[in-house]
Amino acid sequence: MSQRLALFSKYILTMDRPRPIEDGFVLIQGSKIIQVGKRKELYFPPSARMLDLGDTILLPGLLNAHCHLDFTLFKGKVKYRGGFREWLRQMAVRTRQTPAAEFRRSIQAGIGELLAFGTTTVCDVSTTWESYPLLRKSGLRAFVFLELIDLGQPSTRHYWRQFQERLKSVTHAAPPTPTFRWGFAPHTPFTVSKELFQLVGRGLDDHRNLPTTIHVGESREEARYFKKGKGPMADRIHALNPDWTLPRHTTAVQYLNGLGWLPKLDLGVHLNVVDEKDLQLLAKNRTAVVHCPGSHAYFGHPRFPYARMRRHRILVCLGTDSLASNRSLSLFREMQLFQKEHPKVTAQEILALATVHPAKALGMGDQLGRIKPGFLADLIGIPLAARKPKKEDVFEQVLNNRRKVSFAMVHGEPRLRLN
Ligand SMILES: [Zn+2]
Numbered sequence: 389m390s391q392r393l394a395l396f397s398k399y400i401l402t403m404d405r406p407r408p409i410e411d412g413f414v415l416i417q418g419s420k421i422i423q424v425g426k427r428k429e430l431y432f433p434p435s436a437r438m439l440d441l442g443d444t445i446l447l448p449g450l451l452n453a454h455c456h457l458d459f460t461l462f463k464g465k466v467k468y469r470g471g472f473r474e475w476l477r478q479m480a481v482r483t484r485q486t487p488a489a490e491f492r493r494s495i496q497a498g499i500g501e502l503l504a505f506g507t508t509t510v511c512d513v514s515t516t517w518e519s520y521p522l523l524r525k526s527g528l529r530a531f532v533f534l535e536l537i538d539l540g541q542p543s544t545r546h547y548w549r550q551f552q553e554r555l556k557s558v559t560h561a562a563p564p565t566p567t568f569r570w571g572f573a574p575h576t577p578f579t580v581s582k583e584l585f586q587l588v589g590r591g592l593d594d595h596r597n598l599p600t601t602i603h604v605g606e607s608r609e610e611a612r613y614f615k616k617g618k619g620p621m622a623d624r625i626h627a628l629n630p631d632w633t634l635p636r637h638t639t640a641v642q643y644l645n646g647l648g649w650l651p652k653l654d655l656g657v658h659l660n661v662v663d664e665k666d667l668q669l670l671a672k673n674r675t676a677v678v679h680c681p682g683s684h685a686y687f688g689h690p691r692f693p694y695a696r697m698r699r700h701r702i703l704v705c706l707g708t709d710s711l712a713s714n715r716s717l718s719l720f721r722e723m724q725l726f727q728k729e730h731p732k733v734t735a736q737e738i739l740a741l742a743t744v745h746p747a748k749a750l751g752m753g754d755q756l757g758r759i760k761p762g763f764l765a766d767l768i769g770i771p772l773a774a775r776k777p778k779k780e781d782v783f784e785q786v787l788n789n790r791r792k793v794s795f796a797m798v799h800g801e802p803r804l805r806l807n
Pocket of ligand 1: 456513657710
């Protein structure tokens with residue numbers, strides 16, 4: 389039997405109870421939480437180790453539902469001049485010109501920033517396939533979504549065959565572990581052909597446990613492309629692949645639904661431009677939505693329709709996107725930006741967008757996102773501010789945290805301890 393560890397903290401914000409526990413404990417055995425309560429109620433097992441975190445707020449580790457670690461060092465390097473298609477083109481050029489070693493430095497820098505600001509689970513969309521060895525060593529819990537994009541490819545079938553061969557070799561070399569999973573990320577509904585969506589869709593029938601994510605409904609330009617089948621985006625796509633049939637009179641979400649992809653889609657990223665029917669389809673298919681407030685503000689996308697999504701009971705999660713379109717990989721900052729845009733939403737509800745919701749969206753709602761017996765011990769601690777909060781203000785204080793975390797644990801293993 390592995391040794392037990394009792395963690396003590398001034399406040400424990402479990403995300404399982406409406407109020408924080410004052411002077412609380414969490415008892416951990418191996419990778420799991422086995423007991424949570426008030427310090428004075430703990431019968432201290434004689435063989436247990438103990439760690440007193442003192443004036444700390446202990447909470448579930450945060451889950452970043454959308455990130456591109458590849459592009460951490462692109463911060464401030466790709467200029468947005470008001471055209472989303474042009475920005476994507478610049479990103480593709482820069483990606484082609486960047487050596488693999490530079491991407492590895494970028495990924496490592498990103499991992500450091502995630503952990504320092506309390507992310508314990510990351511969903512990384514990997515363009516270069518360089519992140520998985522580094523993430524596996526990092527101590528973070530990671531989902532690596534391999535990106536698929538065949539815009540500009542001479543043969544979709546050839547591209548997919550090559551992808552499958554690479555996939556076989558990397559999954560053989562790096563099989564899933566309790567803290568590491570693979571996933572698929574078809575890039576967008578306009579950079580992936582109908583044929584590739586169909587091939588990947590069939591491929592997923594053989595890999596039912598692989599989670600999926602797609603950028604969808606992000607910009608006005610994308611909406612125009614699906615509605616009219618013309619405009620600058622359509623021109624560019626048609627020039628690269630003249631035989632692609634361009635959609636018309638639809639939306640990106642309805643187009644994916646027509647391809648049979650919505651039931652297969654776990655995390656739809658962005659969804660800034662959606663109509664009522666799109667929302668009904670997302671709700672019906674239980675597709676979660678990832679909102680990236682920093683990246684959303686950077687591009688000046690239309691207002692994120694949170695209230696409408698909430699009415700449809702769509703699970704909304706937060707992500708940082710990459711530093712090519714954001715200033716920080718801190719989910720605390722994302723929560724602060726969200727609060728500014730949606731001031732009526734409570735701090736507790738906002739915190740759920742980075743804990744309980746993404747855990748559910750990843751099929752781990754009974755293991756992650758709360759501090760609860762039977763759940764995995766993914767925890768973070770933030771130092772209490774000089775002015776101690778009233779019990780009811782603990783959520784606010786967490787939300788407004790701007791400092792690095794002082795403690796982080798993933799799968800029962802301490803990963804960071806600052807004092
Ligand atoms: Zn993205």
